[in-house]
Amino acid sequence: MLMNQRAAADTSEVNEMxxxxxxxxxxxxxxxxxxxxxxxxxxxxxADETARNRLRAYxxxxxxxxxxxMWGGAGPEEQLALEREWQELSRLPTLQASLQAQEALRExxxxxxxxxxxxxxxxxxxxxxxxxxxx
Amino acid sequence: MDTSGNxxxxxxxxxxxxxxxxxxxxxxxxxxxxxxxxxxxxxxxxAVLETLQRRADGFQRAQQAGDVRPAQVREIRDAQTRVQAxxxxxxxxxxxxxxxxxxxxxxxVISEVLGVDLGQTAGxxxxxx
Numbered sequence: 001m002l003m004n005q006r007a008a009a010d011t012s013e014v015n016e017m018x019x020x021x022x023x024x025x026x027x028x029x030x031x032x033x034x035x036x037x038x039x040x041x042x043x044x045x046x047a048d049e050t051a052r053n054r055l056r057a058y059x060x061x062x063x064x065x066x067x068x069x070m071w072g073g074a075g076p077e078e079q080l081a082l083e084r085e086w087q088e089l090s091r092l093p094t095l096q097a098s099l100q101a102q103e104a105l106r107e108x109x110x111x112x113x114x115x116x117x118x119x120x121x122x123x124x125x126x127x128x129x130x131x132x133x134x135x
Numbered sequence: 136m137d138t139s140g141n142x143x144x145x146x147x148x149x150x151x152x153x154x155x156x157x158x159x160x161x162x163x164x165x166x167x168x169x170x171x172x173x174x175x176x177x178x179x180x181x182a183v184l185e186t187l188q189r190r191a192d193g194f195q196r197a198q199q200a201g202d203v204r205p206a207q208v209r210e211i212r213d214a215q216t217r218v219q220a221x222x223x224x225x226x227x228x229x230x231x232x233x234x235x236x237x238x239x240x241x242x243x244v245i246s247e248v249l250g251v252d253l254g255q256t257a258g259x260x261x262x263x264x
Contacts, residue, residue, distance in 0.1 A: 011162050015237070021150070021157035022241040026248035028150040032143030035249070105251070108144070112151045119155045120164060120234065121171055127235035128242040128252070 025112070034104050041094075041101035048094040055095060058085055154241075163233045170230035173223050180223050187214035 029035055045051060061082060090096060113124040158164050174180055190211045197203045218224055246252045 014157075014161050015163075018154070018157040018161050018237075019241060019244050021154040022244045023248055025147070025150040025154045026245040028143065028146045029245075030249055032147055034142065034144070038251075108147065112147065115148075115151050116155055116158070116238075120158055120167075120238075122167065122231055122234045122238065124238055124242075127238045 029108065029112070032108065034101075034108050038101040038105045041098040045094045045098040048092075051089075051092045051094050054089055054092070058082070058089055061085070158237075158241075161237065163230070163237045167227075167230040167234045170223070170227040174227040177223050180218075180221055183214065183217045183221055183224075187211070187218050190214050 065078060065082060090099065110125075116124040159168075190207070191214075194203065194207050194211055197207060242252070
């Protein structure tokens with residue numbers, strides 16, 4: 001009984017240490033240049049109302065097409081128009097910078113998650129994504 | 136801000152390694168490591184896995200040749216049941232799930248600090264994204 005209690009206390013202490021190490025890791029990521037750039041790029045994009053509105057319109061259109069594709073209604077020319085709109089959109093400086101900063105951060109995250117996956121033997125990304133929700 | 140003179144990557148890696156070491160000390164990760172070692176080395180588990188693999192291969196060949204026997208489907212299901220019901224396989228699966236739950240907890244901590252989801256952004260290894 002006493003042994004079990006002690007084991008339980010040890011377990012929670014060791015788990016607490018792992019959670020503390022996770023917090024330290026998060027702060028190190030937060031302090032990295034990649035993360036500062038990501039935040040700055042996000043802020044700049046949020047401040048760019050034109051780019052934000054165009055992206056929102058694009059996403060609404062994309063959603064519409066996705067729904068109508070399920071009913072077999074979306075034509076290839078509509079799909080093409082959407083792709084062209086994306087090509088134009090992705091040339092907007094604030095959006096482009098934001099996408100690049102996101103990709104750099106994603107790469108840093110993949111590096112960290114990949115280390116954990118290799119060392120622990122359980123896929124960190126898969127364990128932490130909602131089912132099938134990586135995209 | 137980063138004060139070590141570089142872009143902070145080295146510090147991130149160091150903290151990741153410390154996090155991994157802390158994870159290894161937890162009972163969930165140790166249980167999983169034990170379960171995995173037994174899973175990988177137990178002759179009985181390896182035998183039921185091989186049987187399943189052999190029957191699945193045989194089924195695939197028969198399918199390609201358009202010559203599947205009805206009994207083959209039942210044989211594969213039997214082999215699958217034998218794999219899934221093996222205590223060491225069940226322990227392995229349960230232990231892996233427990234690690235997943237704990238990793239989610241750590242991911243929540245990281246997401247709270249950063250305001251960005253590390254696990255979801257990283258995606259599953261070898262994922263299509």
